[in-house]
């Protein structure tokens with residue numbers, strides 16, 4: 317069956333008659349919806365198919381959340397508590413923005429598929445209409461930047477020219493005759509009745525169940541974003557219609573925000589960011605050097621004491637790397653027991669106990685329990701562990717003090 321939406325893709329309202337209405341539920345975006353599966357004598361709401369997602373809209377102002385095709389019927393899921401009655405006339409309305417967007421992407425896909433085939437002999441093996449951008453999968457190993465630019469230029473020239481897009485409804489046998497051999501999609505197994513052939517004047521003709529614009533000028537523009545190579549195929553990502561304008565607005569907003577942050581215009585953004593990155597690298601090097609100096613200084617302070625303490629405890633919560641502890645221990649005297657830690661502001665950190673193995677065996681387990689230590693690594697005179705609760709350091713220090721008093 318050819319539905320009303322396929323006869324006239326610009327029909328926004330239509331009155332249909334209820335054929336059946338059964339209680340049903342569906343899962344949409346992880347939400348369980350209660351309602352009814354509704355079949356009408358005809359519909360302007362496109363059921364998903366041919367790579368095109370379904371339409372949304374209303375039946376007597378009640379929201380239609382999904383439409384799928386089963387054989388010759390379109391099944392509308394309506395979210396509502398009251399059933400419709402068979403024979404009842406209901407007003408169908410379409411979410412036009414969604415439909416026009418889908419038509420622009422779908423007809424846009426037909427156009428670039430035809431041009432890649434005509435100009436470079438690249439067959440389209442599948443396509444995807446995404447919520448933000450779409451792609452065609454080309455059976456080739458590579459698409460160059462020059463080829464992308466050339467197809468984009470030709471496609472936009474044809475849009476300006478305003479080539480007609482028409483539909484021929486015919487028998488499956490005759491449909492094959494119209495079909496351009498290069499991108500055979502085939503009919504669904506449960507297809508019944510006549511087929512539709514979509515023709516772009518002078519460019520292509522292909523069997524397709526989708527809704528399409530009637531003139532290429534309705535596509536407004538096409539932007540080929542980039543070609544992504546994967547497993548011997550190339551995915552060409554593209555935008556058509558309003559999506560081009562929307563994307564440009566988003567990019568421009570981002571540019572304005574970046575101008576403020578970087579204190580420079582778009583042509584300088586890359587250079588300015590590279591400068592910031594280089595500065596950061598230099599700063600980080602100096603910072604690491606300072607930290608090492610600081611750790612060595614702390615250790616030398618201990619070396620300089622005429623009377624060494626029995627234990628030494630040092631804890632930093634400023635996000636310093638664990639390497640600070642290693643640098644410190646490399647210079648620090650060995651006849652002192654050490655309890656050291658570094659942590660960031662999340663309360664997670666790295667703890668080291670270094671010294672007499674007997675003390676480590678005695679205090680280690682209770683420290684790990686207090687600090688919520690994970691994966692502690694104890695080797696004789698050295699215990700290292702990642703800990704999740706540095707707030708209990710004070711309690712550990714009290715135990716340490718008690719042990720050595």
Ligand SMILES: [Zn+2]
Nearest residue numbers: 366524525526
């Ligand atoms: Zn199609």
